[in-house]
Amino acid sequence: MINRKSREETKRMRHAGHIVALVHQKMKEVIEPGISTKELDDIAMKIIKENHAIPTFLGYQGFPASICASINEQVVHGIPSKDMILKEGDIISIDVGATYGGLVGDSAWTYPVGKVSQEVQRLLATTEESLFAGIAQMKEGNVLDDVSKAIEMVANREKFGIVRQYGGHGVGHNMHEDPFLFNYSVGDKTLLKTGMAIAIEPMLNLGVDDVEVAEDGWTVSTIDKKPSAHFEHTVMVTDGEPLILTQLMP
Secondary structure, three states, X not given: OOOOOOHHHHHHHHHHXXXXXXXXXXXXXXXXXXXXXXXXXXXXXXXXXXXXXXEOOOOHHHOOOOEEEEEOOEEEOOOOOOOOEOOOOOEEEEEEEEEEOOEEEEEEEEEEOOOOOHHHHHHHHHHHHHHHHHHHOOOOXXXXXXXXXXXXXXXXXXXXXXXXXXXXXEOOOOOOEEEEEOOOOOOOOOEOOOOOEEEEOOEEEOOOOOEXXXXXXXXXXXXXXXXXXXXXXXXXXXXXXXXXXXXXOO
Protein backbone atom coordinates (compact mmCIF):
# COMPACT_ATOMS: atom_id res chain seq x y z
CA MET A 1 0.00 0.00 0.00
CA ILE A 2 1.26 3.46 -0.92
CA ASN A 3 1.22 5.84 2.02
CA ARG A 4 -0.31 9.28 1.67
CA LYS A 5 1.12 11.83 4.08
CA SER A 6 -0.90 13.83 6.60
CA ARG A 7 -0.43 17.59 6.94
CA GLU A 8 1.82 17.10 9.99
CA GLU A 9 3.92 14.47 8.19
CA THR A 10 4.25 16.78 5.21
CA LYS A 11 5.47 19.56 7.49
CA ARG A 12 8.18 17.31 8.93
CA MET A 13 9.16 16.05 5.47
CA ARG A 14 9.55 19.63 4.29
CA HIS A 15 11.84 20.30 7.26
CA ALA A 16 13.89 17.17 6.50
CA GLY A 17 14.09 18.31 2.88
CA HIS A 18 15.19 21.78 3.96
CA ILE A 19 18.09 20.25 5.87
CA VAL A 20 19.08 18.22 2.81
CA ALA A 21 18.94 21.43 0.74
CA LEU A 22 21.23 23.13 3.28
CA VAL A 23 23.77 20.35 2.71
CA HIS A 24 23.60 20.83 -1.06
CA GLN A 25 23.92 24.59 -0.68
CA LYS A 26 27.16 24.02 1.25
CA MET A 27 28.40 21.37 -1.20
CA LYS A 28 28.11 23.88 -4.03
CA GLU A 29 30.33 26.27 -2.05
CA VAL A 30 33.07 23.84 -0.99
CA ILE A 31 33.43 21.42 -3.92
CA GLU A 32 36.70 22.32 -5.64
CA PRO A 33 39.93 20.63 -6.73
CA GLY A 34 41.91 19.32 -3.74
CA ILE A 35 39.06 18.50 -1.35
CA SER A 36 38.52 14.88 -0.33
CA THR A 37 35.16 13.12 -0.36
CA LYS A 38 35.67 12.35 3.36
CA GLU A 39 35.85 16.10 4.05
CA LEU A 40 32.55 16.52 2.15
CA ASP A 41 31.00 13.76 4.25
CA ASP A 42 32.18 15.41 7.48
CA ILE A 43 30.66 18.75 6.39
CA ALA A 44 27.33 17.10 5.52
CA MET A 45 27.22 15.19 8.81
CA LYS A 46 27.82 18.40 10.78
CA ILE A 47 24.99 20.27 9.02
CA ILE A 48 22.53 17.41 9.50
CA LYS A 49 23.32 17.02 13.21
CA GLU A 50 23.35 20.78 13.88
CA ASN A 51 19.79 20.83 12.54
CA HIS A 52 18.64 18.09 14.94
CA ALA A 53 18.26 15.45 12.24
CA ILE A 54 19.72 12.01 11.64
CA PRO A 55 21.86 11.16 8.58
CA THR A 56 19.55 8.67 6.89
CA PHE A 57 22.26 6.90 4.90
CA LEU A 58 24.64 6.25 7.82
CA GLY A 59 24.30 2.59 8.76
CA TYR A 60 21.60 1.92 6.13
CA GLN A 61 22.20 -1.74 5.25
CA GLY A 62 25.71 -1.15 6.58
CA PHE A 63 26.57 1.96 4.53
CA PRO A 64 29.44 3.71 6.36
CA ALA A 65 28.80 7.40 5.63
CA SER A 66 26.22 10.18 5.68
CA ILE A 67 26.48 10.91 1.93
CA CYS A 68 27.11 8.96 -1.23
CA ALA A 69 29.94 10.62 -3.18
CA SER A 70 30.19 9.25 -6.72
CA ILE A 71 32.90 10.58 -9.06
CA ASN A 72 32.88 10.60 -12.89
CA GLU A 73 31.88 7.09 -14.08
CA GLN A 74 30.53 6.22 -10.61
CA VAL A 75 26.74 6.41 -10.87
CA VAL A 76 25.59 6.03 -7.27
CA HIS A 77 26.59 4.75 -3.80
CA GLY A 78 30.22 5.91 -3.86
CA ILE A 79 31.78 5.65 -0.39
CA PRO A 80 33.53 8.82 0.87
CA SER A 81 37.27 8.43 1.52
CA LYS A 82 40.14 10.64 2.67
CA ASP A 83 42.13 9.19 -0.23
CA MET A 84 39.56 10.23 -2.87
CA ILE A 85 40.69 13.76 -3.83
CA LEU A 86 38.73 15.80 -6.36
CA LYS A 87 40.62 17.22 -9.32
CA GLU A 88 39.92 19.77 -12.03
CA GLY A 89 37.51 18.42 -14.66
CA ASP A 90 35.87 15.79 -12.42
CA ILE A 91 32.17 15.64 -11.73
CA ILE A 92 30.81 14.41 -8.41
CA SER A 93 27.31 13.27 -7.52
CA ILE A 94 26.36 13.96 -3.90
CA ASP A 95 23.35 12.00 -2.64
CA VAL A 96 22.16 12.85 0.87
CA GLY A 97 19.27 11.95 3.14
CA ALA A 98 18.15 13.48 6.43
CA THR A 99 15.56 12.09 8.85
CA TYR A 100 13.70 14.67 10.94
CA GLY A 101 10.86 13.74 13.27
CA GLY A 102 10.79 10.26 11.76
CA LEU A 103 10.34 11.50 8.16
CA VAL A 104 12.93 11.42 5.38
CA GLY A 105 14.16 13.93 2.80
CA ASP A 106 16.34 12.56 -0.02
CA SER A 107 18.08 14.52 -2.79
CA ALA A 108 21.09 14.22 -5.11
CA TRP A 109 22.95 16.66 -7.33
CA THR A 110 25.92 16.34 -9.67
CA TYR A 111 28.51 19.10 -9.40
CA PRO A 112 31.33 20.06 -11.79
CA VAL A 113 34.76 20.34 -10.19
CA GLY A 114 36.28 23.40 -11.79
CA LYS A 115 35.93 23.47 -15.57
CA VAL A 116 34.48 20.39 -17.31
CA SER A 117 34.19 19.46 -20.98
CA GLN A 118 31.28 20.64 -23.12
CA GLU A 119 29.90 17.11 -23.50
CA VAL A 120 29.93 16.64 -19.72
CA GLN A 121 28.21 20.01 -19.29
CA ARG A 122 25.53 18.76 -21.71
CA LEU A 123 25.16 15.55 -19.67
CA LEU A 124 24.64 17.53 -16.46
CA ALA A 125 22.18 19.97 -18.05
CA THR A 126 20.17 17.17 -19.68
CA THR A 127 19.96 15.06 -16.53
CA GLU A 128 18.76 18.07 -14.53
CA GLU A 129 16.26 18.87 -17.29
CA SER A 130 14.96 15.29 -17.21
CA LEU A 131 14.43 15.56 -13.45
CA PHE A 132 12.24 18.64 -13.83
CA ALA A 133 10.39 17.07 -16.77
CA GLY A 134 9.51 14.19 -14.44
CA ILE A 135 8.54 16.53 -11.61
CA ALA A 136 6.12 18.36 -13.92
CA GLN A 137 4.14 15.12 -14.31
CA MET A 138 3.66 14.64 -10.54
CA LYS A 139 0.02 15.70 -10.63
CA GLU A 140 -3.10 14.09 -9.24
CA GLY A 141 -4.79 11.96 -11.89
CA ASN A 142 -1.59 11.20 -13.79
CA VAL A 143 0.01 7.77 -13.52
CA LEU A 144 3.56 6.87 -12.52
CA ASP A 145 4.48 6.03 -16.11
CA ASP A 146 3.83 9.66 -17.09
CA VAL A 147 6.83 10.58 -14.91
CA SER A 148 8.98 7.79 -16.38
CA LYS A 149 8.10 8.72 -19.97
CA ALA A 150 8.93 12.40 -19.40
CA ILE A 151 12.41 11.48 -18.12
CA GLU A 152 12.99 9.01 -20.95
CA MET A 153 11.99 11.49 -23.65
CA VAL A 154 14.60 14.03 -22.52
CA ALA A 155 17.33 11.36 -22.26
CA ASN A 156 16.50 9.88 -25.68
CA ARG A 157 16.51 13.31 -27.32
CA GLU A 158 20.18 13.69 -26.36
CA LYS A 159 20.97 9.99 -26.94
CA PHE A 160 22.25 9.42 -23.39
CA GLY A 161 22.24 6.04 -21.68
CA ILE A 162 19.53 5.50 -19.04
CA VAL A 163 20.51 3.48 -15.96
CA ARG A 164 18.03 0.58 -15.84
CA GLN A 165 18.81 -1.19 -12.56
CA TYR A 166 18.26 1.83 -10.29
CA GLY A 167 15.53 4.45 -10.11
CA GLY A 168 13.25 6.55 -7.95
CA HIS A 169 11.07 5.42 -5.06
CA GLY A 170 8.46 6.38 -2.55
CA VAL A 171 9.73 8.26 0.52
CA GLY A 172 8.24 8.81 3.96
CA HIS A 173 8.97 7.13 7.27
CA ASN A 174 11.52 5.04 5.35
CA MET A 175 13.97 6.09 2.68
CA HIS A 176 12.75 3.44 0.26
CA GLU A 177 9.02 2.85 0.04
CA ASP A 178 6.67 1.78 -2.74
CA PRO A 179 6.33 2.55 -5.57
CA PHE A 180 9.58 2.01 -7.50
CA LEU A 181 9.96 4.59 -10.27
CA PHE A 182 11.70 3.57 -13.48
CA ASN A 183 13.48 6.27 -15.49
CA TYR A 184 12.01 4.84 -18.71
CA SER A 185 8.50 3.79 -19.66
CA VAL A 186 7.31 0.40 -18.41
CA GLY A 187 3.58 1.13 -18.53
CA ASP A 188 3.12 1.50 -14.75
CA LYS A 189 -0.48 2.66 -14.22
CA THR A 190 -0.12 3.44 -10.50
CA LEU A 191 -2.39 6.46 -9.98
CA LEU A 192 -0.79 9.58 -8.51
CA LYS A 193 -2.82 10.95 -5.59
CA THR A 194 -2.51 13.98 -3.32
CA GLY A 195 -0.14 13.27 -0.43
CA MET A 196 2.07 10.76 -2.25
CA ALA A 197 5.79 11.53 -1.95
CA ILE A 198 8.28 10.12 -4.44
CA ALA A 199 12.02 10.62 -4.92
CA ILE A 200 12.49 11.23 -8.63
CA GLU A 201 16.09 10.54 -9.60
CA PRO A 202 17.19 10.17 -13.21
CA MET A 203 20.69 8.74 -13.73
CA LEU A 204 21.96 9.32 -17.25
CA ASN A 205 25.22 8.13 -18.81
CA LEU A 206 27.40 9.66 -21.49
CA GLY A 207 27.75 6.16 -22.94
CA VAL A 208 25.80 2.91 -22.63
CA ASP A 209 23.04 2.06 -20.13
CA ASP A 210 24.92 -0.79 -18.44
CA VAL A 211 26.43 -0.51 -14.96
CA GLU A 212 28.30 -2.78 -12.54
CA VAL A 213 28.82 -2.94 -8.76
CA ALA A 214 32.38 -2.75 -7.39
CA GLU A 215 33.97 -5.24 -5.02
CA ASP A 216 33.10 -2.96 -2.08
CA GLY A 217 29.48 -4.06 -2.63
CA TRP A 218 28.27 -0.46 -2.97
CA THR A 219 29.86 1.67 -5.68
CA VAL A 220 27.95 1.45 -8.98
CA SER A 221 29.85 2.50 -12.13
CA THR A 222 29.18 2.62 -15.85
CA ILE A 223 30.50 -0.49 -17.56
CA ASP A 224 32.21 1.57 -20.29
CA LYS A 225 33.74 3.96 -17.69
CA LYS A 226 32.11 7.03 -19.27
CA PRO A 227 30.72 9.74 -16.95
CA SER A 228 27.29 9.51 -15.33
CA ALA A 229 25.08 12.23 -13.78
CA HIS A 230 22.45 11.89 -11.04
CA PHE A 231 19.87 14.50 -10.03
CA GLU A 232 17.13 13.87 -7.45
CA HIS A 233 14.38 15.68 -5.57
CA THR A 234 11.74 14.34 -3.20
CA VAL A 235 8.41 15.53 -4.60
CA MET A 236 4.84 15.40 -3.27
CA VAL A 237 1.62 15.30 -5.26
CA THR A 238 -0.78 18.06 -4.18
CA ASP A 239 -4.19 19.21 -5.40
CA GLY A 240 -2.26 21.81 -7.44
CA GLU A 241 1.34 22.02 -8.62
CA PRO A 242 3.91 19.40 -7.52
CA LEU A 243 5.63 20.29 -4.22
CA ILE A 244 9.40 19.87 -4.17
CA LEU A 245 10.16 18.89 -0.57
CA THR A 246 13.96 18.98 -0.84
CA GLN A 247 14.42 22.70 -1.33
CA LEU A 248 15.21 25.57 1.04
CA MET A 249 12.18 26.87 2.92
CA PRO A 250 11.76 30.65 3.34
